[in-house]
Amino acid sequence: MGLEKILSVAGKPGLYKLITQTRSGFVAESLLDGKRISVGLRSNVSVLSEIAIYTLEAELPLREVFLKIQEKENGGKTSVGHKEDKIKLEEYFFEVLPNYDEDRVYASDIxxxxxxxxxxVDKDIADFSEPEKDSESEKESDKESATE
Incomplete structure (x- = not known):
């Protein structure tokens, strides 16, 4: 499962896996305790694949930040916990992403x-590689553009 199906729901702790869509929103399952919740269309929800982190040059997709952390930690959990103090978190993040924009990336984001x-990592959803595009649809679009 890729980051396209993993959600962050405002006001709810942890992450959620998208289960199904409904007329009034969708159903998601907590990755922390497995409980399912119904999320309305008005809720503030972020899909992890759509989140990016500010760097001094450009915005870096969260997937790439996760890859850098994974590389630093050799595929294991982070050497700092999310409850560490601000200085420790910023030092750790600077090791992972030395060019992050310190003015726009807050300790709460880290x-x-x-x-x-x-x-x-706990839930074995640590494949942060680029999602593969459907090669058949690419071939079709190449044919269409070639005939125009």
């Missing part, structure tokens, strides 16, 4: 990233 990474 806490979430560390916590989310550890949850994903």
């Amino acid at each position: 806490k979430k990233i560390v916590q989310w990474y550890n949850i994903l």
Whole structure:
């Protein structure tokens, strides 16, 4: 399962796996305790694959930040916990992503990233590679553009 199906729901702790869509929103399952919740369309929900982190040059997708953490930790959990003090979290994040924008990435953001990474590693959802595109649809679009 990729980050396209993993959600962060505002006001709810941890991460959620998208189960199904309903007329009024969707059903998600907590990765922490397995409980299912119904989430309305008005709720503030973020899909992890759509989140990016500010760097001094550009925005870096969260998937790539997770890959850098995974590389630093050799695939294991982080060496700092998400409840560490601000200085420790910032030092750790600087080791992982030396060019992150310190003015726009807050300690609370780093806490979430560390916590989310550890949850994903615990649940064996640590494949942060680029999702594969459907090669058939790419071939079809290439044919269409060639005939126009």
